[in-house]
Amino acid sequence: MGRADARRAQRRAAKSGGIRRLFTWRKLLGTAFGVILLGMGAFAVLYMVVDVPEGNARAKLQANVYKYSDGSLLARTGEVNREIVSLAEVPKPVQDTFVAAENKSFYDDHGIDFKGTTRGLINTLSGKGKQGGSTITQQYVKNYYLEQDQTVTRKLKELVISLKVDQKRSKKEILAGYINTSYYGRGAYGIQAAAQAYYGVDAKDLNVSQGAYLAALLQAPSQYDWAVAGPRGKALVKERWAYTLNNMVEEDWLDPAERQKLKFPVPRDPKPLNGTAGQKGYIVEMARQAVLKQLDISGEQFDLGGWTITVNIDKKKQQQLEKSVETKLIDKLDTKKRKLDQDIQAGAVSLDPKSGAVLALYGGRGQNEHWVSNAARRDYQPASTFKPVILAAALDEKSKTQDGEQITASTRYDGTSKRPVVGGDRYFAPENEDDHDYGEITVQTAMNQSVNSVFAQMGVDVGMSRVMATAGKLGMDVEGMSVGPAQTLGSMGASPLEMAGIYATLDNHGKKVTPQIVKSAVHQGDEPLKLPDAIGDQVISRQAADSVTSVLTGVVDDGTARGSVRNAEGLLKQDIAGKTGTSDDNKSAWFTGYTPDLVTSVGLFGEAAFDRTGDDGKKIKKNAQVTLQGAGGGGRVNGGGFPAEIWADYMGHSLGKASKFVLDTDMGAAVSPPPSSHSASPRTSASDDSTPSGEPSDDTPTSEPPPSSEAPPSSPPPSPSDDPTSEPPPGPSTEPGPDPSTSIGLPDISGDKRPDNSAER
The missing domain is CATH 3.40.710.10 (DD-peptidase/beta-lactamase superfamily)
Structure with a gap:
């Protein structure tokens, strides 16, 4: 080795030794241990400072009130969207679907998932959105005790309160609280309202297949609602449903042979809330969607209640439009003798050209019979x-x-x-x-x-x-x-x-x-x-x-x-x-x-x-x-x-x-x-x-x-x-509707002669 090489080797050795002296294993371990102790101390202080609060207002939904343009009451929504039921009223297999879908270790954990919570904190700090991996206890705490804001402070509080709730309450109490406070879409809060909204039965009458769908819904209620989901949403909720049942098999909560027999339980069409039957339901839904669009908020947030919405609907004109459809169309249809007459759907909208106000609308035979509003549907040609x-x-x-x-x-x-x-x-x-x-x-x-x-x-x-x-x-x-x-x-x-x-x-x-x-x-x-x-x-x-x-x-x-x-x-x-x-x-x-x-x-x-x-x-x-x-x-x-x-x-x-x-x-x-x-x-x-x-x-x-x-x-x-x-x-x-060419006027089945409209296009 030449002298130059020797000098370079000496410099490398000196530099390496300096780094080793600066970052020794002892120093690194000491620093890590110090950080851990500091974190534990901070958490201990937080644990002593933070108490389990009273349930927040979110857990006590208010009604939304809708009024006609003259200020008179049109409808109230929300007051019966939740009915608390005891866990004993929910079949055990249905209870298990929620645990299988959200938190398989629920019965053994201490109320928190440190790994999931850490991931959530990192996501929040980096601006990546909502956390994932929360336990059922954490989700219950978030629903019942805390606000929905995504902040580090709220997540840390969630962690502490979840630990304390897990110590103070039984797993049955926590599970009951979770399924009764969660939002399932369609304005339904709690499993009883959800069972009625999606299957028309009480929670006690749900089967395991239906329970798995409701459990799957909680991940994305709006996207997974079968009535409004697109092809992607339907595929995802079916995957989530299958994932839930397969987890139940893995945990020995469901017999594999029984699992193979289960078919996806397609929910029924949405039904209107109390007070929104007939044309009221169509008016309320159109107004609701208009407010949601303007606010850019979720239906879940809106349905928490507290809104007073006055619509432009003129009560007298609304009544007249309904009467005109009844006397000029419905009365002339015979759905018992002519099955074809069951296929006839009417839609209408009346506006004030001076203000753009929707003064009257007819959406169909009522949301109980036809959920989609014919006044707003745009799948027919004009x-x-x-x-x-x-x-x-x-x-x-x-x-x-x-x-x-x-x-x-x-x-x-x-x-x-x-x-x-x-x-x-x-x-x-x-x-x-x-x-x-x-x-x-x-x-x-x-x-x-x-x-x-x-x-x-x-x-x-x-x-x-x-x-x-x-x-x-x-x-x-x-x-x-x-x-x-x-x-x-x-x-x-x-x-x-x-x-x-x-x-x-x-x-x-x-x-x-x-x-x-x-x-x-x-x-x-x-x-x-x-x-x-x-x-x-x-x-x-x-x-x-x-x-x-x-x-x-x-x-x-x-x-x-x-x-x-x-x-x-x-x-x-x-x-x-x-x-x-x-x-x-x-x-x-x-x-x-x-x-x-x-x-x-x-x-x-x-x-x-x-x-x-x-x-x-x-x-x-x-x-x-x-x-x-x-x-x-x-x-x-x-x-x-x-x-x-x-x-x-x-x-x-x-x-x-x-x-x-x-x-x-x-x-x-x-x-x-x-x-x-x-x-x-x-x-x-x-x-x-x-x-x-x-x-x-x-x-x-x-x-x-x-x-x-x-x-x-x-x-x-x-x-x-x-x-x-x-x-x-x-x-x-x-909005326009389909219309290729002319048509012939219908004879008046009452015997009166109709005007000749044979030139209609």
């Missing part, structure tokens, strides 16, 4: 009620036909059935209702008669991406929707609530109206909840919105809604705009319409009431979409039938003095008849001999304007930009 959105897009975008003519109410299109759309990126040739050919007709006539071929071409002329963008601006949830010419037939999903909002925005002269169910919400001792604005920005021009309104008056005065709406009691002198809709295969039927003061959307939906085999031999599962055809003993159920009749009866009894639209437009049925000077361009029109015989001549207006609502072209009402103070207040909104 069909032809979507056509006004296409026209609104055309007018707002100042779109032109294939031949360069700007689209207006008087623009002529080829109404030939199955005519291939020109200019699209794919082949599309929709059929008109009953395959009817109209020849060259104006946009006004096409709207009156709901001509599919015209609006399919118009959608392509505007551009379907622009049409869907306009739909989104008006209030339709278009996220994730496909964009294509088929959407012109309203093939997407929408709800009466959503459609009411869209039409309310049109009624509000293009200013966005978002339906609002909650008027005020106050938690005990807090400031009132700040609610979002129901009236938003100008999303389409006033001229475009008012022109659509003008055109839609023709549907009522001389179109598919004339028979049911125009001559109804209380509506003869009232300005009305609206649109009928009937979906593909007649699975839904709609009428959405409005006056200057009120917007209402009514939808009928075919939903299988029970499992059965269809006429084609195919299996039909309960809740599947089925046709409305034949309901009430008639034929096709169209939008101009039951939906329009419900709408007219409700509106006729809910409106006061007749009101008139004030429109900033020079087109449409409410202003003047369509001129006859424009001819359809060759590329978008049918040949001269395509006009069906017997059809009205295009030279003859199809819709006469109401004299009182006509606006002289020489002095139209000022636009918002000219006179902001003249802008009428905003209006409510609703």
Whole structure:
């Protein structure tokens, strides 16, 4: 070895020796021992200082109170959501499911899990969220004695109190406290309420399979509730259920052969809490969801109670809407003689266009019979009620036909059935209702008669991406929707609530109206909840919105809604705009319409009431979409039938003095008849001999304007930009429903002759 190497070796040895002298095993062990002693001393002090407190308010739930807009009581929820039961009332195998799911060592431990708690403390300090690994004793302490905040102080208190509770109370007492204070979802606190909520039985009647599901729920009540869980949530809760039972087998609490026989116990559909039967349940749930969305809190926190929520529902209008559905639909169905009549579901929403307030809603036959609210469901197509959105897009975008003519109410299109759309990126040739050919007709006539071929071409002329963008601006949830010419037939999903909002925005002269169910919400001792604005920005021009309104008056005065709406009691002198809709295969039927003061959307939906085999031999599962055809003993159920009749009866009894639209437009049925000077361009029109015989001549207006609502072209009402103070207040909104083509009016089973609505689309 050279001298240089020797010197380097000496330096390394010196450095190594220095480190060894600095970090000797004796010093390291001494330091660790000191830290442990310090921690033990601190814990000892904490143990002496922290006492077991009284049970907190969380363990004593309050009710949430709901009131009508006038302050009168609508419902109370929460007061019977918990019923304490003794452990002796819970079968031993069911008790074991909770221990197997949460804490297998429960009967042998001292109330704490140091490893799990340490992990929880580290997660809290590092900002990773909730702890895991708590014992049943710790969870009981957290539920009954402490708040739910995730802090180091709270976790340390939990540790000390858990040790003391384990010393002072028996394992049976702790287990009873745990299953009685835990939250299971569906507003159920405690095993007795949970047994009723999920299986309709008392806790004493639960079997081991059901107990394992309830035990599995505690990990994630909202995500694991079978009624609302997605595919992922259902898979996870089944895994958790199996894990619980397998643990019971490992602990010799369940016979392996018996385990193999057990099947997953699907819970029943949710049932409303006391005081929320009938339409009240739908109103309460919609208000509850609105508050939860605004607060961004869990249902568990909200259901602790203490809220006073006043809704915008007008008690008289609500009663009238329920009565109108009863007399114009339910009374005409015979569910005993015609099983098909059991499939009929109705939904409706009524809004104030000046404020966006939801004044009345109909969610179905009551939450006891149908949990999902038909007023808010959006799994059925809006069909032809979507056509006004296409026209609104055309007018707002100042779109032109294939031949360069700007689209207006008087623009002529080829109404030939199955005519291939020109200019699209794919082949599309929709059929008109009953395959009817109209020849060259104006946009006004096409709207009156709901001509599919015209609006399919118009959608392509505007551009379907622009049409869907306009739909989104008006209030339709278009996220994730496909964009294509088929959407012109309203093939997407929408709800009466959503459609009411869209039409309310049109009624509000293009200013966005978002339906609002909650008027005020106050938690005990807090400031009132700040609610979002129901009236938003100008999303389409006033001229475009008012022109659509003008055109839609023709549907009522001389179109598919004339028979049911125009001559109804209380509506003869009232300005009305609206649109009928009937979906593909007649699975839904709609009428959405409005006056200057009120917007209402009514939808009928075919939903299988029970499992059965269809006429084609195919299996039909309960809740599947089925046709409305034949309901009430008639034929096709169209939008101009039951939906329009419900709408007219409700509106006729809910409106006061007749009101008139004030429109900033020079087109449409409410202003003047369509001129006859424009001819359809060759590329978008049918040949001269395509006009069906017997059809009205295009030279003859199809819709006469109401004299009182006509606006002289020489002095139209000022636009918002000219006179902001003249802008009428905003209006409510609703969701759309499916509607492919026209349908035939149903015969009145009472023997009275129904108006002829055979032209309905």
